Amino acid sequence: MRNPAELNPxxxxxxxxxxxxxxxxxxxxAGVLRVGEELGNYYQLLVLVVNDACPEESWHEITGHPQVQVLHHSHNRGVGAATLTGLQAALEQQCQAMVKLDADGQHPPLYLLDLIPHLLGQPAxxxxxxxxxxxRWPSPPGSIPWARQLGSILLExxxxxxxxxxxxxDISNGYLGLNQLSCRYLMAAQLGPSLQQRYLFESSVLVRSAWLGLELREFAMLPRYGERWISSMESGAMVLPLLGFWSQATLSRxxxxxxxxVSLGSGLLxxxxxxxxxxxxxxxxxVGPEIADRTQVSAGTSSAFTTACATAxxxxxxxxxxxxxxxSDVKVLRFPALLRDLEKKQSVD
Structure with a gap:
């Protein structure tokens, strides 16, 4: 007799x-589909590739497969808009969990082996x-580009x-996972700060998650950067927008x-x-005028000024x-897939 979970994956x-x-x-x-085969009959993976009007027509590389759907934008709208298109399609097809990963290979599909069961195992x-x-895992020197490390030091x-x-x-990491309920809250247009359509998308997801009170969890993964990886921090184009975005988010919170x-924090503020x-x-x-005139600041003024500064x-x-x-603390996860990734990296090196 088959397991009921296999009958209704x-x-x-x-x-x-x-x-x-x-x-x-x-x-x-192809890596995602291999993971789907390894997960077995308990889970049915649906791969939603969103072609954001790619001038290289990259999506043509994807061979026909019943588990793969290609969604198209008529013009380039940005990584955030493409992700939202995919998430909306996933909700419409009643998917119980959603994972977003990048197309450039920075996010190894291997971690899906543990991430997917974790998402589906969350309490109702x-x-x-x-x-x-x-x-979240020690990396050899040089494995993370200097521009990325500098951006993390300044912005985190x-x-x-x-x-x-x-x-x-790792606030810019776009390897994201949500169960259906969390995704529905995140996508609700009337709730919280808006989600950005382009390169600030991951940051806006964090801001909206905090506004909604979502628990944040991070799973350790090995860094991967290919020769074609280009950091927006390296060009400097995103430095001011990022500083402005996080400054505004801090003030808003x-x-x-x-x-x-009203709270104790309100009184302190x-x-x-x-x-x-x-x-x-x-x-x-x-104080300023008296110092400028080279006259002695009165004891009362000096005491009041010092007390005000100290109190502030x-x-x-x-x-x-x-x-x-x-x-709230970020919960750290270390999946077994990390060990497999380490073994794989050691065998290659």
Whole structure:
């Protein structure tokens, strides 16, 4: 007698945005299909390749297969829009879990062996975003491009402040997994900040997930960068947009958490603002002019200015501590697939 799970296999969508991936997307799709065979009859994989008006017509590399669907954009709309097209198609076909990976081979399909069962094993009603991280496992020097490492050093502290996810890493990693319920919440147009259509898509997914209260999990994976990989940080084109995006996200979260509701953090923020304003006023009207005139600052003015500065500093430090403690920890996952990937890499080296 066959297992009931084999008679009604869970359908899982693997969404692959495709743009300028000639010579790359074919092997990625083939790898996903091999994983589907290894998973057996308990899961039915649906590969959704979204052709984002690729000028190389990369999607022609994909041979006909009943589990592969190619969706087309009439014009280039960006990786975010392509991903959303794939996720929407997955929801319409009642897929129970969705995984997004890139077409350039940076995201090995091997990790699907553990990621898919993990997504489908979540308790009912639990919302979570599961993403890859290339910084959760020690990597040899030079395995991650310097531009990517520099971008992480500069932007990850800002992202943690904007999201209140403690220990967050690899904010630009687009290897994403969601169960159906989490995906439906993420895609709901009326909920939370908007999802970006182009290169800020992964960042906007994190912001929206934090706004919705999704638990964030990161699974360790080995970094892979081919010769054709080009970092937007390397060209400098995305530095200012990223700084602006995360600054705005940080301000929005602080306003939502500490001004739209009353809490201890609200009091600390108010005390910081009032003390800073008083210190600024005293400097402009009293302390600064008296120093400029080389006259002695009165004891009362000096005491008031010093007290205001100290109060502002202490309140700000307490606010940082309160905000940090109010955040949520990122859960770290280490799948068995990581060991297989390590063995595979060692055999190649």
């Amino acid at each position: 869970a359908q899982v969508a693997v969404v692959i945005p495709c743009f300028r991936a000639k010579g790359l997307v074919g092997p990625v799709v 009603g639990e919302l979570a975003l599961v993403k890859g991280s290339r910084y 502290p800002m992202a943690r402040a904007a999201l209140a996810y403690r220990n967050l890493t 602080l306003l939502r958490c500490y001004m739209a509701s 108010l005390m910081t603002a009032l003390s800073s304003a008083l210190a600024g006023y005293l400097w402009i009207t009293r 500093l202490v309140s700000l430090l307490l606010l940082f501590l309160y905000d940090y403690r109010s955040g």
